[in-house]
Amino acid sequence: MPELPDLEVFAANLEKRFKHKTLERLKAWVIKKLNVSEKELRDQLQGRKLFAVKREGKTLQLHFEGGNVLGLHLMLHGELKTFKHEEELKHPIISLCFKDADGFALTDFQKAATPTFNPPSSDVPDALSDEMSLSYLERILAKTKKPVKTLLMDQHVIRGIGNTYADEILWAARISPMSLSKAIPKAKVKDLYHLIGTLLRKEIAQIGGAMSDQLSGEIKDFLKIHGAHIKESPTGKKVQVTKIGGRKSYFTDEQELFQ
DNA sequence: TAGAATGTTACAGG
DNA sequence: CCCTGTAACATTCT
Structure with missing residues (x-):
């Protein structure tokens, strides 16, 4: 749902809440559009600290200790939801639980929102990048x-x-x-x-x-x-x-x- | 209550 | 083959 300015604010707010927190558990509820297996995501990201959240185009990118990145595209109706118990989530796509914090999930009733492990960098300039001349x-x-x-x-x-x-x-x-x-x-x-x-x-x-x-x-x-x-x-x-x-x-x- | 919803992609037609 | 426009995706909200 959100556009660029909202995503930029969400990225900052995710950092506020989860920066330096350790990812304890990750669950992929909808794997159809994920580019790697849930197991690989868990192996690569669980136990790692989140150290930055950036916006790239219309995606959010979660940078983890160790150099791996989880990209999230919200598409038309995706939403970020914090939760205490993940069973309560409606239409979850992927959920992340952090040590000493709430968890948050990407949800989308249309199942179109997409997580991507280590999204490839793009040659297309971001609207707010220096390349956008x-x-x-x-x-x-x-x-x-x-x-x-x-x-x-x-x-x-x-x-x-x-x-x-x-x-x-x-x-x-x-x-x-x-x-x-x-x-x-x-x-x-x-x-x-x-x-x-x-x-x-x-x-x-x-x-x-x-x-x-x-x-x-x-x-x-x-x-x-x-x-x-x-x-x-x-x-x-x-x-x-x-x-x-x-x-x-x-x-x-x-x-x-x-x- | 039928239609619209801040996105993307496959496909059709030129 | 390149360029452009349209429909579908699945569900919720108004």
């Missing part, structure tokens, strides 16, 4: 006829931006989400580039401030146009709705359509 954005936009929103959300091109923040970023940049990627003028691409970084970072700070130490939930308080309940943009223009790539998209006529 203006020249890179110019290059990929020039290459495609897809609507710009579709491109921003394409995880094979930029990692981390989802449906909600694609709308938010494009409204901030005053670019219509339906704009033909290659038709966007250079000056506008520059605006877009800077807004990706500043908007996401601002959102992380705001959500972080509002979340205390939560690991789940959605804070939509800071969204400006994405959401059925939002009728007007902050500048008082009517919010319009359409579907792009099968996903609801919110925009206003303040956003210029390039085609």
Whole structure:
């Protein structure tokens, strides 16, 4: 469920709760999408200390003592749930019990959320990484006829931006989400580039401030146009709705359509 | 109460 | 073969 800013906050909050704790027991409830056996996961991770939790694209990565990493992708409906007794979990995918702490689990009623042992590193730049340069954005936009929103959300091109923040970023940049990627003028691409970084970072700070130490939930308080309940943009223009790539998209006529 | 849900992927069609 | 758009996935919530 969460998008990049939420995941960033969850990563920080997982560290707050579990950093330096030893993983006592791991249980894989749904193994269909796991890239290794439950036994190998246990052999490699149980008894090890968690020393960092990072966000990479739309995944969380748990770094354990010994150099092994457990990646978690929440997909559309995945959630992190703390628990005292794992039998109480609804739709668990994988659960982790730590010494001298509660456990936490990845759950997903759709069974789509995926744990990955030692996820391979990616060449695709994360939206908040140094590799995400203006020249890179110019290059990929020039290459495609897809609507710009579709491109921003394409995880094979930029990692981390989802449906909600694609709308938010494009409204901030005053670019219509339906704009033909290659038709966007250079000056506008520059605006877009800077807004990706500043908007996401601002959102992380705001959500972080509002979340205390939560690991789940959605804070939509800071969204400006994405959401059925939002009728007007902050500048008082009517919010319009359409579907792009099968996903609801919110925009206003303040956003210029390039085609 | 039928439809929508912040994602990804396989597949169809051009 | 490359590019783009659509449907399916399984369940819950409104």
